[in-house]
Amino acid sequence: MGDRLRPRPRPQVTLLGQRLAVIHTGGTIASRPDPGGPGVTPQEAPAVPGLPGVTVTAHQPFRLPSPHVTPGHMLELARLIERLAPDADGIVVTHGTDTLEETAFFLHLALATDTPVLLTGSMRHAEEVSWDGPGNLLDAAYVALHPESRGRGPLVVFGGDLFDARTVTKVHTSAVDAFGGYPGPIGRIDRTGETAHLRFFARPEARPVYAPAQVDARVEILYAYAGWQGEGYAEAAARADGLVIAALGTGNLPAELLPLVAASAGAGQPVVIATRTHAGPILPVYGYPGGGATLVAAGAIPASFLNAHKARLLLLLLLSLGQGLEEIRGVFGEGGF
Numbered sequence: 001m002g003d004r005l006r007p008r009p010r011p012q013v014t015l016l017g018q019r020l021a022v023i024h025t026g027g028t029i030a031s032r033p034d035p036g037g038p039g040v041t042p043q044e045a046p047a048v049p050g051l052p053g054v055t056v057t058a059h060q061p062f063r064l065p066s067p068h069v070t071p072g073h074m075l076e077l078a079r080l081i082e083r084l085a086p087d088a089d090g091i092v093v094t095h096g097t098d099t100l101e102e103t104a105f106f107l108h109l110a111l112a113t114d115t116p117v118l119l120t121g122s123m124r125h126a127e128e129v130s131w132d133g134p135g136n137l138l139d140a141a142y143v144a145l146h147p148e149s150r151g152r153g154p155l156v157v158f159g160g161d162l163f164d165a166r167t168v169t170k171v172h173t174s175a176v177d178a179f180g181g182y183p184g185p186i187g188r189i190d191r192t193g194e195t196a197h198l199r200f201f202a203r204p205e206a207r208p209v210y211a212p213a214q215v216d217a218r219v220e221i222l223y224a225y226a227g228w229q230g231e232g233y234a235e236a237a238a239r240a241d242g243l244v245i246a247a248l249g250t251g252n253l254p255a256e257l258l259p260l261v262a263a264s265a266g267a268g269q270p271v272v273i274a275t276r277t278h279a280g281p282i283l284p285v286y287g288y289p290g291g292g293a294t295l296v297a298a299g300a301i302p303a304s305f306l307n308a309h310k311a312r313l314l315l316l317l318l319l320s321l322g323q324g325l326e327e328i329r330g331v332f333g334e335g336g337f
């Protein structure tokens, strides 16, 4: 049998002597019904289920519902992870699910470490019968401590599926299997007793690092719809350093938007075109006014496969690093993320 055909022995995770850092940031996984209020709020970080032989350290830089998380918090988290990484074999971040994909992608862009970083959360709170927090947390810990997880950049684990930070997205508001994204999971973890069965379906890709000292640029998102005549565009363009538009299909807009986009690009203001469709690339196909080919000819930057909120984070980091329009066009165009 040739070397290519010979199965490699699969490394197993050995928990004994491993060091796991768990960073709690809030979300439903830290939530319960609020005794003094109308609903559920983050109150207490979840306990990490038993991991025999593992030294676990817990950290809580903030405790927030994830709709309150900002890029400033993401930067704080990135700095904490950089500090913890040299003394940890794996890092788990618990996070609210609503903006989990944004924090995951921010960390994907800004972190240089090879130490595995696994983000997870829960869809049910600690007082619900079907609380999914402990299982997700245990899955995240096993993946974080597995030798095959090194050097892959931050990953999301949810319901046993493992997702790449670039493509993962929340696809359901209430189901326990709340995460998906095109083209789907890059791995899977299942546990039988104390054995973890982990399989990756893809190899890690090279990842440039974009780590500004501060995220001080301003980037806004506009959402396209049938009949949009550019309402809100001028105001957003006046306030922001850059814009992202969740456009239609392969990246098309109503005709009224073409001169507005051309004016921004002409003035050196980046306008990134993403899609409100849930999968697929931005392509310069259509030549009618506002069609993707005309927007690109006018200077707009296609977001590739990134959704609007991830394209916003990439643009935010590039602008915060002081990059100009052509450098930014290069990063998006060459898929440097």
Ligand SMILES: NC(=O)C[C@H](N)C(=O)O
Pocket (backbone or CB within 6 Å): 026, 027, 028, 029, 064, 065, 066, 067, 095, 096, 097, 098, 099, 121, 122, 123, 124
């Ligand atoms: N399941 C969750 O965690 C949702 C919650 N609203 C949050 O993102 O903080």
